[in-house]
């Protein structure tokens with residue numbers, strides 16, 4: 001079986017316990033299936049990119065024995081590919097310019113024109129779908145989302161569905177600040193890298209239906225998905241993140257870091273005396289739990 005997985009960190013800081021658990025899950029799934037595991041640096045959101053963070057992440061992965069295959073893709077260098085995908089959608093009449101400000105979208109939500117979606121986000125009410133209001137200029141460029149419910153099987157969470165038009169509405173592919181949207185970049189890059197399997201944190205579950213719609217409109221192959229549980233901060237109950245101060249992984253104690261990530265994924269402890277035996281044992285256990 002052809003399996004290509006990937007880890008796609010945004011370089012806004014070093015790996016912490018949460019992002020390591022995601023990296024470990026995706027590495028184990030690829031190795032358990034005898035597949036390739038690619039690394040993609042998601043620095044498309046340049047204002048959020050921290051200089052040097054990508055190199056720190058690479059060093060952390062290497063220290064933990066989570067070695068990737070092949071060349072690294074940097075999203076900041078992939079503008080031409082995103083433009084080509086955008087142009088092909090535009091040629092199908094699937095893109096329109098939107099003049100709404102964030103404020104206007106929030107206000108129309110307050111006036112009750114839209115109901116909050118699953119993650120509390122308000123769907124875009126479609127204000128500019130049939131043309132820009134007089135005197136307005138396009139700020140962002142949105143996808144005309146087709147009607148219908150998107151369904152897929154998540155290998156961890158089971159059957160999933162979302163009505164993207166209703167829950168999210170027409171989403172931006174090119175943002176008002178001129179940057180390519182994550183949703184477009186990820187879909188174009190997964191296809192360009194030949195990815196077959198996406199293993200990532202459950203915080204991205206609500207993006208998956210959007211990405212599948214986009215992939216289909218671009219004529220790209222279907223992917224398999226697994227969204228692994230997020231690690232919560234025991235004190236606040238919030239998702240561990242750089243924003244709320246999660247400490248970087250201590251690469252001076254790589255086995256402990258791997259063991260903690262393994263338990264956080266819900267597995268019972270392994271008794272290994274080094275990172276190589278740990279990873280090999282964890283790969284067998286993963287293969288037994290998620291057979292081909």
Ligand code: GLU
Nearest residue numbers: 008009010042186200204
């Ligand atoms: N860059 C995203 C993040 O760090 C992950 C995107 C993905 O795995 O699809 O949260």
